[in-house]
Amino acid sequence: MLRIEGLTKTYKTGDTALRGVSLEVPTGQILGLIGPSGAGKSTLIRCVNRLVEPSSGSIMLGDIDLAGLNRAELRRQRRRIGMIFQEYALVERLTLMENVLSGRLGYVSFWRSLLRRFPGKDIQRAYQLLDRVGLIDHVDKRADALSGGQRQRVGIARALAQEPELLLVDEPTASLDPKTSRQIMRLLTEICAERDLPAVVNIHDVPLAKQFMQRIVGLRAGEIVFDGPPSDLTESALTTIYGAVDWNTMRKEDEEKQEADAETDRQLAEIA
Numbered sequence: 001m002l003r004i005e006g007l008t009k010t011y012k013t014g015d016t017a018l019r020g021v022s023l024e025v026p027t028g029q030i031l032g033l034i035g036p037s038g039a040g041k042s043t044l045i046r047c048v049n050r051l052v053e054p055s056s057g058s059i060m061l062g063d064i065d066l067a068g069l070n071r072a073e074l075r076r077q078r079r080r081i082g083m084i085f086q087e088y089a090l091v092e093r094l095t096l097m098e099n100v101l102s103g104r105l106g107y108v109s110f111w112r113s114l115l116r117r118f119p120g121k122d123i124q125r126a127y128q129l130l131d132r133v134g135l136i137d138h139v140d141k142r143a144d145a146l147s148g149g150q151r152q153r154v155g156i157a158r159a160l161a162q163e164p165e166l167l168l169v170d171e172p173t174a175s176l177d178p179k180t181s182r183q184i185m186r187l188l189t190e191i192c193a194e195r196d197l198p199a200v201v202n203i204h205d206v207p208l209a210k211q212f213m214q215r216i217v218g219l220r221a222g223e224i225v226f227d228g229p230p231s232d233l234t235e236s237a238l239t240t241i242y243g244a245v246d247w248n249t250m251r252k253e254d255e256e257k258q259e260a261d262a263e264t265d266r267q268l269a270e271i272a
């Protein structure tokens, strides 16, 4: 379970990105963070694994306060958190297998990692994970030979190789087409359910968040202004989160995107 209390972040520039955010994510829950640009979504996710240093507040993962750790302790505790990024962050010239095994680097000794000699059980587990994300036929391919959706599958397998207790997911589908985005979100939600793994997902796409998230938290100007199930995300709730002008613009864009998407699906169905 993740329990954030009174989390505040003011950058050196004087920008306050988070204003006393408190949030609990129970085991097994997949939570979508939504909100307009600059609301503080990335800052929140990055404070949890301390890629960004919180100004104040506590971030409890189990009974450890991540906000209070020194560098050496933080390195150890970070193993407990799997990160999945928008840009995949794969090592291009390495194979899928090597990329997934890099998720184990926090666990193997320095010399083993230098020589890339991973224990047999890590290799076996990496095979199982690549199988689970649908890439078992590609284990020896280089990462740069993959499509965007395949790369994100590797990103998911790598995060799972860490055997994390929490997943932090930063805009996982921002670079993907709508159909692949849905496939990736489905895979993520299935995997979290199978493992009872909690996840915090920064997600721009409101329809996608409504379709796949169990709980949605809306941030605006560094504060939580909505917290509830997707069914409570009404027009008025969305206006509170995004403001009237922004939400109407987003809604139009979404409608156009969905129409284009449906048209592509129809055309593909005709060809098949």
Ligand SMILES: Nc1ncnc2c1ncn2[C@@H]1O[C@H](COP(=O)(O)OP(=O)(O)OP(=O)(O)O)[C@@H](O)[C@H]1O
Pocket (backbone or CB within 6 Å): 011, 012, 013, 015, 016, 017, 035, 036, 037, 038, 039, 040, 041, 042, 043, 044
């Ligand atoms: N490294 C930084 N230095 C200074 N200010 C920053 C930094 N990163 C973010 N900010 C500021 O913090 C606020 C929140 O930014 P953040 O990137 O967390 O928002 P976001 O909701 O993730 O936005 P987006 O959806 O556009 O990614 C913004 O005002 C932003 O300008």
